[in-house]
Amino acid sequence: MAIKPRVIYWFRTDLRLHDSPALAAALDLKPECLWPIWCWDPHYVYRARVGPNRWQYLLDCQQDLSDSIARLNPKSRLHVLREAPQTLLPKLFKAWKVTHLVFEKDTDAYARSRDEEVMSSAREAGVQVIVKYGKTLWDPDAVVKANGNKPTMTISQLRHAGEKVGDIPRPIPAPKSIPDPGNMPLDFAQTQPAPEPDLNSIYRTRKENSYEKLAGPNGDFAVPTIEELGIKSATTPHRGGETGALAVLDNIIKNEQYTATFEKPKSAPTAFEPQSTTLLSPHLHFGSLSCREFYWRVQDVVDNFKGKASQPPVSLTGQLLFRDMYFAAQAKMGWKFSQTVGNDHCRFIPWHLRSKVDGPDGLVTGEYNIDSVEAEEWFQRWKTGRTGFPWIDAVMRQLKQEGWIHHLARHSVACFLTRGGCYIDWERGAEVFEEWLIDHETACNTGNWQWLSCTAFFSQFYRCYSPIAFPQKTDKNGDFVRHFVPELKDFPAKYIYEPWKAPIQDQRTAKCIIKGDGTVQTIDELPAYPKPMFDFSTRRDICIGGMKNAYRVGLYGNSPKVVNGSWPSA
Ligand code: FAD
Numbered sequence: 001m002a003i004k005p006r007v008i009y010w011f012r013t014d015l016r017l018h019d020s021p022a023l024a025a026a027l028d029l030k031p032e033c034l035w036p037i038w039c040w041d042p043h044y045v046y047r048a049r050v051g052p053n054r055w056q057y058l059l060d061c062q063q064d065l066s067d068s069i070a071r072l073n074p075k076s077r078l079h080v081l082r083e084a085p086q087t088l089l090p091k092l093f094k095a096w097k098v099t100h101l102v103f104e105k106d107t108d109a110y111a112r113s114r115d116e117e118v119m120s121s122a123r124e125a126g127v128q129v130i131v132k133y134g135k136t137l138w139d140p141d142a143v144v145k146a147n148g149n150k151p152t153m154t155i156s157q158l159r160h161a162g163e164k165v166g167d168i169p170r171p172i173p174a175p176k177s178i179p180d181p182g183n184m185p186l187d188f189a190q191t192q193p194a195p196e197p198d199l200n201s202i203y204r205t206r207k208e209n210s211y212e213k214l215a216g217p218n219g220d221f222a223v224p225t226i227e228e229l230g231i232k233s234a235t236t237p238h239r240g241g242e243t244g245a246l247a248v249l250d251n252i253i254k255n256e257q258y259t260a261t262f263e264k265p266k267s268a269p270t271a272f273e274p275q276s277t278t279l280l281s282p283h284l285h286f287g288s289l290s291c292r293e294f295y296w297r298v299q300d301v302v303d304n305f306k307g308k309a310s311q312p313p314v315s316l317t318g319q320l321l322f323r324d325m326y327f328a329a330q331a332k333m334g335w336k337f338s339q340t341v342g343n344d345h346c347r348f349i350p351w352h353l354r355s356k357v358d359g360p361d362g363l364v365t366g367e368y369n370i371d372s373v374e375a376e377e378w379f380q381r382w383k384t385g386r387t388g389f390p391w392i393d394a395v396m397r398q399l400k401q402e403g404w405i406h407h408l409a410r411h412s413v414a415c416f417l418t419r420g421g422c423y424i425d426w427e428r429g430a431e432v433f434e435e436w437l438i439d440h441e442t443a444c445n446t447g448n449w450q451w452l453s454c455t456a457f458f459s460q461f462y463r464c465y466s467p468i469a470f471p472q473k474t475d476k477n478g479d480f481v482r483h484f485v486p487e488l489k490d491f492p493a494k495y496i497y498e499p500w501k502a503p504i505q506d507q508r509t510a511k512c513i514i515k516g517d518g519t520v521q522t523i524d525e526l527p528a529y530p531k532p533m534f535d536f537s538t539r540r541d542i543c544i545g546g547m548k549n550a551y552r553v554g555l556y557g558n559s560p561k562v563v564n565g566s567w568p569s570a
Contacts, residue, residue: 006099008100008102011103015286016245019173024175025102037079057236057239059226061288069178104133105131137291137321138328143162169292184221240438244283248278261305270409277406277407294320338446348555351425353372384400392416411465413429414429418452459551467536468497487528500532516531
């Protein structure tokens with residue numbers, strides 16, 4: 001008699017039940033038992049930068065998924081297992097007599113190497129592996145192939161390649177039932193322990209998060225709370241989970257006018273409560289919303305819309321194309337995509353402050369540049385919202401507090417840090433975004449930082465965002481600044497973006513003195529707000545000059561030696 005399948009369904013980037021091709025494939029096996037599991041991966045615990053807001057968002061998604069599974073089958077739920085998948089899964093294959101392992105494809109550089117390792121141990125154990133893509137509109141590897149085996153560096157390359165790959169699949173419905181999980185013996189004594197992956201020694205260099213703390217206090221497989229993880233409380237108002245994601249999408253789709261005529265460049269970066277774009281990015285990141293569900297729900301509205309609908313790339317579906325473009329670029333370039341060193345598509349710019357980069361072997365392959373002391377000070381002031389430019393500071397404070405900022409606000413602060421103000425390496429900024437964004441996605445974060453720093457994807461470096469004129473376009477009164485930089489809340493609208501220009505008497509009336517570098521909190525018992533850390537137009541001109549020179553020299557990827565501050569000749 002044929003053995004009925006005993007399936008582990010490994011949730012990773014797909015914390016949902018709706019439109020999950022991988023989950024559907026697992027259920028199509030008509031398993032005798034199916035274990036829905038999540039493994040804490042030391043890579044994300046130790047090595048990735050994850051702030052409390054993203055941790056909370058992840059736990060929300062896990063809990064919501066677990067509850068939804070339990071609603072379909074009260075005997076089941078999401079089982080959260082606290083060990084690296086590379087070592088844990090081989091043990092489970094034997095102990096649980098697993099026949100199949102099923103998961104959603106992940107083309108992130110680290111994920112690929114992890115999955116290779118897991119698949120190889122599955123083969124050794126005679127376990128069949130089923131992998132389905134579902135995180136993007138098209139399979140990034142298929143897009144790369146259709147693009148002549150090259151990374152997609154423009155939206156038109158992505159669109160042409162996508163057309164060759166084929167129609168974007170229609171979403172599939174959520175399952176109506178989930179099989180029982182089998183027994184879960186965890187006595188691995190009789191099984192051969194799998195060797196520790198070599199990379200673990202590198203992961204353990206990040207000591208501040210103790211992996212031991214991640215063991216649940218109740219000794220079960222329940223989704224932990226943030227307190228149980230020993231992580232400080234989140235400050236974001238945004239909550240994760242498939243149930244919430246689908247409700248937000250429903251609301252957007254109900255507003256046909258908004259859905260069909262959405263134009264990203266016309267949306268206000270200064271809008272908050274509510275924001276002017278969908279804020280679905282963290283749901284797409286954790287897979288609590290399927291991007292194909294999103295795409296087709298929008299496209300159906302557009303197809304039936306009586307008025308003039310907007311078109312890609314500015315339309316809502318166009319936004320998802322950008323996402324696919326970055327995923328396919330990363331799929332082709334692997335770990336090199338996320339840094340300048342070794343990346344043939346990324347321009348080398350002799351930034352004042354450059355990033356230290358870990359090569360794949362853990363070696364430091366980058367270098368620090370000269371001028372770094374003053375630039376480091378600028379970097380710290382940018383990061384902590386103390387630049388003295390209220391628009392920049394408000395955005396950075398929103399980012400730290402809430403974990404999400406509008407796309408054009410990301411443009412402003414990224415341009416300011418790199419080619420439009422500080423002339424600091426985009427990799428330093430990307431690291432801050434990595435830690436604080438709740439929607440942090442390596443492919444999208446890297447690609448957009450390269451775009452904004454004009455190192456790849458975009459090259460119009462003479463177009464800079466003014467921290468004064470740009471926010472004024474959509475928020476003359478400065479309500480956004482007043483909310484996130486409350487020291488300035490009583491400043492007259494005339495000075496809200498340039499408070500240093502206000503006469504001292506106006507500063508006293510507004511109960512805030514403009515002085516210092518932001519480390520001084522009060523002056524004469526009044527709150528203080530810093531002076532601008534540099535003259536913006538002077539810095540912009542210096543940056544444009546530097547970019548012109550770097551474009552003229554035209555180096556990519558490499559890290560040439562900067563000797564005594566001199567720039568290598570062409
Ligand atoms: P909407 O405008 O409603 O767009 C719908 C969806 O399309 C988004 O949810 C997102 O998944 C996708 N999308 C929209 N614009 C882009 C874009 N330019 N690139 C890729 N996908 C896009 N997005 C991330 O998802 N993760 C990141 O880590 C990230 N880092 C960024 C860093 C910088 C410097 C910049 C300039 C942009 C970054 N973005 C990132 C892209 C973009 O800013 C966000 O996706 C968007 O602001 C999310 O808000 P939303 O869901 O309301 O977007």
